Amino acid sequence: MISTKVVTTLSLTPIGKRPIQGVGPNVTYHNEYLFRVAFLFPVLSPHQIGVLGARAVNAMYTSKPIHGAELSFTGLGFDVLLGMDIISTGSLKIEGNGTFSFSI
Numbered sequence: 324m325i326s327t328k329v330v331t332t333l334s335l336t337p338i339g340k341r342p343i344q345g346v347g348p349n350v351t352y353h354n355e356y357l358f359r360v361a362f363l364f365p366v367l368s369p370h371q372i373g374v375l376g377a378r379a380v381n382a383m384y385t386s387k388p389i390h391g392a393e394l395s396f397t398g399l400g401f402d403v404l405l406g407m408d409i410i411s412t413g414s415l416k417i418e419g420n421g422t423f424s425f426s427i
Contacts, residue, residue, distance in 0.1 A: 324404040325356065326396040333358075341392040353392040360385045360409055362425045385412060 329335075341355035361384045389409065396402060417423045 324394045324396075324406075325358070325391050326402040327393060328396075329402045330354070330356065330393050337393075338390075341390065343392055343394075353394060356391050356393065357388045358391060359388050360403075360405065385409060 325335075335356045335358065337354035338357050339355045340352040342350045343353055344350045394404075396404070413425050415423065415425050
């Protein structure tokens with residue numbers, strides 16, 4: 324899922340409508356987009372942390388484009404919701420201090 328903010332920022336064009344069903348029986352249809360997902364990781368040595376901050380990054384991209392529906396996440400603090408179709412393409416490790424790593 325991607326937010327309307329992402330759609331607008333990237334000027335994405337819908338490829339159709341995608342049915343979305345939550346816990347109840349109601350189905351709603353949302354704009355569907357085809358895109359790739361990238362994971363950006365800061366490149367920092369102990370010395371660089373104080374000098375560069377997190378400016379230098381490595382990027383890992385999904386190998387295949389994915390289908391995603393547009394939802395409004397206004398006020399929730401995020402713009403993309405990744406599902407297991409993306410997370411299962413690699414190994415995601417989340418630490419208790421809020422840091423994470425992802426490898427493909």
